[in-house]
Amino acid sequence: MVADEIPGFWAVVPAGGAGTRLWPLSRSRSPKFLHDLTGSGRTLLEQTADRLSPLVGDRVLVVTGEAHRDAVRAQLHTLPEDAVLAEPSARDSMAAIGLAAAVLERREAEVMGSFAADHVIGDVEAFSRTVADAVAAAREGWLVTIGIEPTFASSAFGYIHQGDALEGHPGVRRVVEFVEKPSVPVAEEYLATGRYRWNAGMFVVRPTVLLDLLAEQDPAFAATLRAIAAEPDRLAELWDTLPRIAIDHAVAEPAATAGKVATVPGGFGWDDVGDFDSLATLLGADEKCTVLGEESLTHLIGATGIVVPGSGRVVAVIGLDDVVVVDTPDALLVTTRARAQEVKNIVAALKDQGRTDLT
């Protein structure tokens, strides 16, 4: 079943972040959203657009860095030319999503939903139903966040503490507060209560509500975003004056304190593909060795984990459990799923050496 289009609803797709923990696949000049990390034949960005298209048609705004504008347009070539907003520099999520809100306010969009370009979702139908519920609440003025059902006590995500159901919206709950990434024991306590959800940064809201909430905290910030939307030629001049702040801190947390945030619990199989360990889980490598790429290039004997033959060379792996082998034309990574987080340290070391060609 294809989901019904939701009238007046726009999708905003922030496409940023280098994904350094997925090096050497993901690079500054070729970040993870541009890659097919699931072996589906579609990149994460393309999958994101595919998932949203039934809900919004071509009412999509992608916000990305200027360096990636052409690559994004090439991957989303069926969208209108003005569907891609290019940021002159990276200024965190409030500026990116806020600019989209200001542009959509002028286009008289009723509701917008922000969905990152580099997340993976398993059950697209359940996702669509969740978004529809979120849009219904957002039409009434709520800032609505989608609360992902936690599958384990992760210390890698922030959590949403949910309260009572919203009147007239049985599937929607008030948000008591957002909490920062907890320790694993604290996360276990959260899970035991059944009242905490992962914060995946998916916000559904009327553009004007979002900008007005921002204006309550930082009037100049909201005014500047609206000024850019009114006069796009002033983007380059005004952009660098914007604060670098996440939308969570700038708007969502204060709004939750003020009782203006709601959440729709979502159980549709979500992954932010943070590192090769989570990618391995996503691809089913817990039981076997998963090959992301041309399987005929690999020779595996007694190996489990994830192998990415990405240079055309033969890759042989013998006798290693939970291994991560990523072969690219100019760099090779060998590590374990347990140490996959430390890949970012390699990227930092290469940057220190001035190897911008590799990072």
Place this chain on the structure above:
Amino acid sequence: MVADEIPGFWAVVPAGGAGTRLWPLSRSRSPKFLHDLTGSGRTLLEQTADRLSPLVGDRVLVVTGEAHRDAVRAQLHTLPEDAVLAEPSARDSMAAIGLAAAVLERREAEVMGSFAADHVIGDVEAFSRTVADAVAAAREGWLVTIGIEPTFASSAFGYIHQGDALEGHPGVRRVVEFVEKPSVPVAEEYLATGRYRWNAGMFVVRPTVLLDLLAEQDPAFAATLRAIAAEPDRLAELWDTLPRIAIDHAVAEPAATAGKVATVPGGFGWDDVGDFDSLATLLGADEKCTVLGEESLTHLIGATGIVVPGSGRVVAVIGLDDVVVVDTPDALLVTTRARAQEVKNIVAALKDQGRTDLT
């Protein structure tokens, strides 16, 4: 101190074997003796020639496959052109060393010593003294083998069971028998007796003695070798009629039974670099991660073992102990030192696939 030249003594260097357990460094068309496996700047073949040259000057005969003749000549370009004998096909060590013996018999060499092209020796001075002792005994008609002092109970080598000292040669002992590769417990028993040595296939003998010992077992074999030496043009015609047999079985074992074999115990640090585990030990990787090649290409975090950055690409390794990572332009190997023996299975699988380009 440079060792004294030994008059009338010739070195024979069998340069054969693909070294499949050192894949992807070692290949059929580029076997391990052509590689600098110790990071010394000299290949194993060059190191072998360097080690023998003080003892023999340019009285060297290398026996290699026709496919490697040019590469061997290039590496040993200071030797006379007739220093390299090319075998039309591989017919095991008796044919290779026997042909050298027949050629040297005609050149009136007094004594020959056979030393493989792909072994590594730590203490060259001690090696030279051992060879000199062996030559002295060989002049009296003994087939002399050098018995390597075992450093552990290896099940990868055959052993030499040594008996009493030879009269007039305090450093030389009679050989009771050669024994095949034992199990580790049996090897432990051998070591406990103090009377067993590793058989490294180093034979020192008068050419005529060797050929006559062969003739006792297989008169036609010896006669054919002498015929080829007399008429080198008949090599191609006669070579393929020779039996495929190791010198140990063809000559050394029956001669030991007949009481005609002596051994000189050698304690000079010997390694046949059989696989990446032994290479790692040789290069001191027991304590750290050894890099064979351009160290600046590697980024290692919490890794021990051996890393070979052989393609010019950056190689990052995180959180793996006793790992083996071998990066070449067309093939990559990732395994552990404990599983290093199984590399030959990868080579077999590639051969089954017809990937002669990679094997």
